[in-house]
Amino acid sequence: MIRSKPRFDPALPSGAVRATQRVRDELGVLRLCSPRRPLCIAWARDDKRAPVLDALTKLDAAYDRLVLAMGLPVPRVSDSGRPITWRLTGTGEPLTVELEPNLVAGFDTASVVCRSGTEQDLTRTAHLCVGEAIAARLDPGETPAIRRAYALDLWWIVGQLTDADATGLARVQSNPQATLLGRDNLERAPATALLFEYLERQFGNLSLAAFPTGTLALSAQRTPADSWRYVNQPDAADVLRATFDDELPVWAHYLLDFAVAREFAFEGPRALVPLSILGDTVKPRIDWTLKASTLPRRVAPAFPLEPWGAVYVKIDLDVPTEKLELGIKTEWEAPVSMLWQIVKLDASGKETGHIDVAFEQRGTEIERRVVTLEGTQSLLIVGTNLGGVDLAHPFDPDHEPFEPHGCTIYIGRL
DSSP, X not given: OOOOOOOOOTTSOOSSSOXXXXXXXXXXXXXXXXXXXXXXXXXXTTOTXXXXXXXXHHHHHHHIIIIIISOOOOOOOOTTOOOEEEEEESSXXXXXXXXXEOTTSSSOXXXXXXXXXXXXXXXXXXXXXXXXXXXXXXOTTSOHXXXXXXXXXXXXXXXXXXXXXXXXXXXXXXXXTSOSSOXXXXXXXXXXXXXXXXXXXXXXXXXXXXXHHHHHHHXXXXXXXXXXXXXXXXXXXXXXXXXXXXXXXXXXXXXXXXXXXXXXXXXXXTOOHHHHHHGGGGOOOOSEEEEGGGOSEEEOOSSOBOTTOEEEEEEXXXXXOTTOOEEEEEEEOTTOOEEEEEEEEOTTSOEEEEEEOOOOTTOSEEEEEEOOOTTOOEEEEEEEEOOOSBTTBXXXXXXXXXXXXXXXXXXXXX
């Protein structure tokens, strides 16, 4: 099979973007392509107000930033020779992305066709479009939500947070019980991007976005030629677990540390940049805030926890803390494992210490005695669901719907 390539006209005058004058009419859709990069803008013939040149300029700049400046993999063209294509519509339609396969490449790869309304932020949308094209080059079998999360992580590195970013982060932070690795629900992508940000801070190198890029590269695989869909085994979750030698207790503690970071990482060297910029407006939802004077209490979160989701319960110590002792017991539904941590807070809400709870892979409850509370203003109980059917069948983001599991937290004075 001979793969055709985009044709450019080198005789055009120079400019910010020297767009080709080759305009193709395909069932009422026009296209304008860049002579510098494998990029095209498409729009409806009858749409006279489409900001075609502005969109192409921003798409060109996004390509230069992500591919040339950051050194990320070059996106592929499709079997038909079509490069990255951004289809503009005259509405407020959010960004959606479709894959255009490239089956003649040496490994599974794809180009993308992006579609969005012109009321969206063009700079942000251009970066997300190129970011997803890079993700499709690395592993087109990954879920749409993970590809979008990768593109968001790249945008947060090179761009400036917009209202859309703030809204997306506020949405996932107000639903911390939801899974971190979704499939088709793009509204969950900011939570996955936050996880990528956290892991990059913990284990990345001097290269920007090295950890999430490596994760997608390692999850790539060979799809049989007669398959109707891309194979996604191993997936990103498998790569993350294998990074820690499939030691569930090790990975579990990093998941719990990330859940705590969603509440406290607003300053310092480990701050999650998007959260530190937006501040308290994107704090995760706390299901219960209890006063120590009302104990004992047994509470349950408003929603059951999906795999890798988190729950937060706060206890205000409105009684004298000298010689105060508390007993905390949590119980949850089998067969999943859960991990918990108790964080001590001062009057300003900053962490002054934490109490780890031993991880039991086959347990369904834990008990902890909390003492030495002098100078502590409140306690935050944080738990996370590790998911999976059993130890041999861990959580797989390809298998939806995810089964959530409930839990209860009992707090009493001793």
